[in-house]
Amino acid sequence: MITYPIPMVPGPVKVPQAVLEAYLTNFGSADLEPDFVELYQKTEANLQAIFGSKNQVVIQTGEGMLALWTALKSCLVPGDRVLAIATGLFGAGIGDMARSIGAVVRTIDFPYNQTVHDWLSIEQAIAEFQPKMITVVHCETPSGTLNPLQKLGELKAAYHIPLLYVDAVSSLGGVPFLADEWHVDLALGGSQKVLSAPAGMSFLTVSEQAWEIVEEVNYPGYEALKPFRHAVRDMYFPYTPYWHGMAALYTATEALIKEGLNNSFQRHTAAASLCCSRLVSLGFSLYPDPSAILSPTITAVHVPQGITWAELDRRMRDSGLVAGGNYGPLANKVFRLGHMGTQADLELVNQACDVLSTILSAL
Ligand SMILES: *Cc1c(COP(=O)(O)O)cnc(C)c1O
Numbered sequence: 611m612i613t614y615p616i617p618m619v620p621g622p623v624k625v626p627q628a629v630l631e632a633y634l635t636n637f638g639s640a641d642l643e644p645d646f647v648e649l650y651q652k653t654e655a656n657l658q659a660i661f662g663s664k665n666q667v668v669i670q671t672g673e674g675m676l677a678l679w680t681a682l683k684s685c686l687v688p689g690d691r692v693l694a695i696a697t698g699l700f701g702a703g704i705g706d707m708a709r710s711i712g713a714v715v716r717t718i719d720f721p722y723n724q725t726v727h728d729w730l731s732i733e734q735a736i737a738e739f740q741p742k743m744i745t746v747v748h749c750e751t752p753s754g755t756l757n758p759l760q761k762l763g764e765l766k767a768a769y770h771i772p773l774l775y776v777d778a779v780s781s782l783g784g785v786p787f788l789a790d791e792w793h794v795d796l797a798l799g800g801s802q803k804v805l806s807a808p809a810g811m812s813f814l815t816v817s818e819q820a821w822e823i824v825e826e827v828n829y830p831g832y833e834a835l836k837p838f839r840h841a842v843r844d845m846y847f848p849y850t851p852y853w854h855g856m857a858a859l860y861t862a863t864e865a866l867i868k869e870g871l872n873n874s875f876q877r878h879t880a881a882a883s884l885c886c887s888r889l890v891s892l893g894f895s896l897y898p899d900p901s902a903i904l905s906p907t908i909t910a911v912h913v914p915q916g917i918t919w920a921e922l923d924r925r926m927r928d929s930g931l932v933a934g935g936n937y938g939p940l941a942n943k944v945f946r947l948g949h950m951g952t953q954a955d956l957e958l959v960n961q962a963c964d965v966l967s968t969i970l971s972a973l
Contacts, residue, residue: 614932616961620751620908620948621780622802622809625858629807632861637853646851647842649860656863660782660871661797661815663789668838669813669859671852674779674800676833677812678704681775681796684824684835685743688712693741695732697757698722698750699938700777708745716741722750722940723899726757729765736769742823743773749781752940754896754910756781756903763792772819779803783866784878784907784950795820801855804878804907806951807862811855874954878906881949881959885909888963892970897944907950910936913943916973931965 617624625633638645650669657667670676682704686692692713694705697720705717716739718732726732726746736744744766749756759776766774775796778787782797783804789797795817802809816824816835824835837848866874886896886909897910913919919935919942926933934946949959 614927614930616931616958616965618931618933618947618949618953618958618962620934620946620950621800623806623948623951623953625806625808626865626952628865629858629861633808633854633858635854635857642845642847642851644845646853646856647845649856651842653856653860653863656860656867657799657813658815659867660787660863661778661789661799662787662791663794663797663815665789665815665817666821666839667813667815668835669811669856670833670838671810671849671855672812672833673809674798674802674812677779677798677800677814678707678777680833680835681798681814682708683711683831683833684829685773685796685820685827686711686713687827689714690743691716691739691741693718693735693739693744695726695744695746695757695762696720697725697755698747698753699940700750700752701745701747704745704747704775704777708743721899722753723755723897723902725755725902726762727901729761732762733765736765736771740769741771743775744771745775746777748776748778748787749785749905749907751780751908752910752936752938752944752946753898754905754908754946755898756785756905758903759792759794763794767793772823780907780950781905783871783874784954785905786871786875789815801859801862804951805859805862805866807858808855810852811859875906878950878954881954881956882906882909884956885947885949885959885963888959889966892963892967894966894970897940907948907954909947909949910944911946913945914970914973918942919945922969925969926965929965929968931962933962
């Protein structure tokens with residue numbers, strides 16, 4: 611297998627040794643044991659601290675996308691109104707997902723290189739449309755941008771909207787997140803981004819209001835939230851526990867708590883500002899509009915003139931650097947350096963920028 615000494619993919623990120631070791635452990639019994647429940651609860655407590663929430667955190671086996679689906683399918687029935695705020699591919703995609711399960715979706719679209727700013731039109735839409743759920747993405751990974759959430763939470767509370775759904779998959783742990791203060795009912799995360807655990811665990815906070823709706827909706831599918839409400843109390847989980855994934859996630863959350871959340875935020879901010887300032891001084895142009903808020907976890911950059919993405923990707927790999935391409939309308943036009951989790955490292959950012967500097971001067 612080819613490995614790259616300069617990993618800068620914006621998730622899955624490089625998994626640190628301690629997390630790999632936690633994964634490679636055998637457990638006394640692989641079935642549901644009190645030990646597993648204890649591990650689940652300790653992981654939940656760490657995730658509550660990271661999410662800034664006293665609400666229950668449900669931890670499920672599956673990719674980050676699972677959290678996006680589980681929260682929609684467990685809370686919506688056909689005909690429910692959803693206001694989807696879209697400042698990028700994930701925000702728009704969540705609106706499409708809600709539509710696919712029969713919700714009546716109104717989307718507020720912003721250009722993909724901007725962050726939420728037109729609060730008046732958002733407030734008007736909330737007041738007029740009275741959605742059951744508002745959906746938004748914290749860090750739009752393909753765009754490298756970070757949406758502010760405080761004001762949206764205030765509007766949600768002021769208009770008594772039942773549910774605020776926030777995809778925090780690529781920001782959580784690298785950027786302050788205050789789920790309770792921002793009135794977030796469903797805050798979603800995944801293991802393989804900032805937390806730097808292997809892909810395969812997803813988790814979400816569920817507010818009391820959301821639990822009431824989950825009970826009413828009573829969605830029965832594989833990804834349903836409802837069986838998790840009393841899973842710990844009843845020691846009854848809806849499927850076989852994934853010991854290895856849970857142990858890796860627990861170790862990853864422990865490392866973040868031990869580092870200190872504020873230290874992690876500072877480390878991400880420092881990596882991002884180094885990355886941006888070096889790339890701009892080399893002559894690269896950042897994708898986000900100057901008015902947008904940049905995410906401390908990812909830098910999105912235009913593919914420079916005179917080279918295709920495929921060729922840039924090849925030259926980066928030849929020099930030991932692997933970065934992220936893009937999707938949809940940004941495919942082949944914008945590429946990304948993921949300085950999140952283990953990759954929020956000044957040395958690594960400098961190495962990546964050195965490679966890009968060499969490639970650019972050869973053009
Ligand atoms: C990575 C990511 C997801 C989850 O996708 P995966 O399939 O787990 O990679 C969801 N939302 C955002 C914003 C992400 O960056």
